[in-house]
Amino acid sequence: MAASSTPTRSIRVSSRPEVAALPVYNAGLSEDEVRQKYNASHISKLGSNENPYGPSPTALKQWDCLIQRMFRYPDATASTLRQALVQVTDVPADHIMLGNGSEQIIRLISEAYLSPRERVVTVLPSFGLHVIWPEMMGARVDAVPITAEGQFDLPAMKQAVQAAPLKILMFSNPSNPVGCMMEAQDMLELVECCPPDTLIVIDEAYYEYALGSKNYPDATKILPRQARPWLVLRTFSKAYALAGLRIGYALASDTGVITTLNKVRDPFNTNMAAQDMALASLQDRTHMQTSVATTVAERERFMHELTQLGYTPVPSHTNFIFLDVGRNASVLAESLLRHGVIIKPWREKGFETHLRVSVGLPTDNDRFLRALALETGQTDDSH
Numbered sequence: 588m589a590a591s592s593t594p595t596r597s598i599r600v601s602s603r604p605e606v607a608a609l610p611v612y613n614a615g616l617s618e619d620e621v622r623q624k625y626n627a628s629h630i631s632k633l634g635s636n637e638n639p640y641g642p643s644p645t646a647l648k649q650w651d652c653l654i655q656r657m658f659r660y661p662d663a664t665a666s667t668l669r670q671a672l673v674q675v676t677d678v679p680a681d682h683i684m685l686g687n688g689s690e691q692i693i694r695l696i697s698e699a700y701l702s703p704r705e706r707v708v709t710v711l712p713s714f715g716l717h718v719i720w721p722e723m724m725g726a727r728v729d730a731v732p733i734t735a736e737g738q739f740d741l742p743a744m745k746q747a748v749q750a751a752p753l754k755i756l757m758f759s760n761p762s763n764p765v766g767c768m769m770e771a772q773d774m775l776e777l778v779e780c781c782p783p784d785t786l787i788v789i790d791e792a793y794y795e796y797a798l799g800s801k802n803y804p805d806a807t808k809i810l811p812r813q814a815r816p817w818l819v820l821r822t823f824s825k826a827y828a829l830a831g832l833r834i835g836y837a838l839a840s841d842t843g844v845i846t847t848l849n850k851v852r853d854p855f856n857t858n859m860a861a862q863d864m865a866l867a868s869l870q871d872r873t874h875m876q877t878s879v880a881t882t883v884a885e886r887e888r889f890m891h892e893l894t895q896l897g898y899t900p901v902p903s904h905t906n907f908i909f910l911d912v913g914r915n916a917s918v919l920a921e922s923l924l925r926h927g928v929i930i931k932p933w934r935e936k937g938f939e940t941h942l943r944v945s946v947g948l949p950t951d952n953d954r955f956l957r958a959l960a961l962e963t964g965q966t967d968d969s970h
């Protein structure tokens with residue numbers, strides 16, 4: 588048949604109403620897309636909180652060995668990697684599950700535990716998937732706004748978890764996108780207010796960056812003080828600089844939670860390269876710790892520069908900074924792209940004047956600062 592007979596009319600198949608109502612996740616533009624669209628020669632990619640110092644050289648050496656073995660399926664339960672994680676986390680191996688990024692684990696939690704109309708409490712502004720995956724299952728998500736100072740609003744959160752039956756309490760600590768953190772005592776008090784069978788999910792994607800902050804609570808040490816079901820999520824994407832390989836993990840209160848999640852997990856969800864590189868990265872944590880320390884020091888310089896420009900960024904315990912730019916951040920983000928700078932403008936209601944910028948290499952951060960000053964008319968070119 589001739590190509591001209593291709594039907595122009597499109598037939599739609601309807602999705603579940605929960606899915607139809609979902610927003611499309613905003614993952615931002617890739618470097619290649621920005622390069623092509625804006626004809627930029629250098630791209631400062633500060634939109635996704637990656638670690639620009641890269642993974643451990645020890646880990647990179649794994650590639651040769653990997654090529655020999657990759658005709659095989661990966662270890663379905665990542666047993667060697669889980670054993671190595673026992674050493675790092677003090678959590679038993681059968682309380683650990685690997686995910687294709689911790690994003691996938693958020694999805695698995697939602698699929699395994701949430702029925703339509705069940706309630707989830709999180710915070711606002713939120714990490715998008717803490718809202719999207721529960722809503723996909725038909726759950727209702729209550730997001731408790733942060734305070735005007737950019738901190739968790741503990742009284743409001745306590746009230747929210749008690750307001751109606753609660754299936755899951757889920758938020759990131761420290762918070763993405765705000766960068767603030769909840770201290771141990773507050774976390775304990777909040778958890779105590781939850782019904783006893785609420786699943787507590789603390790997303791610690793920035794754990795390694797926050798460890799150096801005074802009073803940062805490792806939730807795996809706090810949550811076991813009460814007999815409750817809980818999950819703590821961590822990832823190799825940020826401090827370990829393996830974002831492209833997609834690997835993260837869950838630490839659980841008990842084997843029951845892990846067994847449930849394993850039922851909905853794709854059997855070979857983490858690939859061989861990801862498992863190998865994660866394992867090797869754990870064997871050279873000094874590299875990770877050095878890059879974290881460098882980033883934390885650079886973050887403080889970056890914060891100082893922003894203050895000089897007249898901004899009041901929220902103190903951060905992560906590798907990014909959340910900033911009120913006093914104008915529509917999406918419009919500003921578009922003009923920054925013309926300078927080859929990628930950042931994440933916030934789109935949630937009430938936060939449209941905020942952007943999140945990753946702490947990258949000093950040259951990239953400076954490029955952002957220059958572009959920001961130019962676009963907002965704050966250049967001191969007068970002298």
Ligand SMILES: *Cc1c(COP(=O)(O)O)cnc(C)c1O
Pocket residue numbers: 636687688689690691714759763790792821822823824825830833834835
């Ligand atoms: C980056 C991030 C993740 C995603 O981690 P992956 O392991 O790459 O899927 C999860 N949660 C939060 C809060 C994050 O910022």
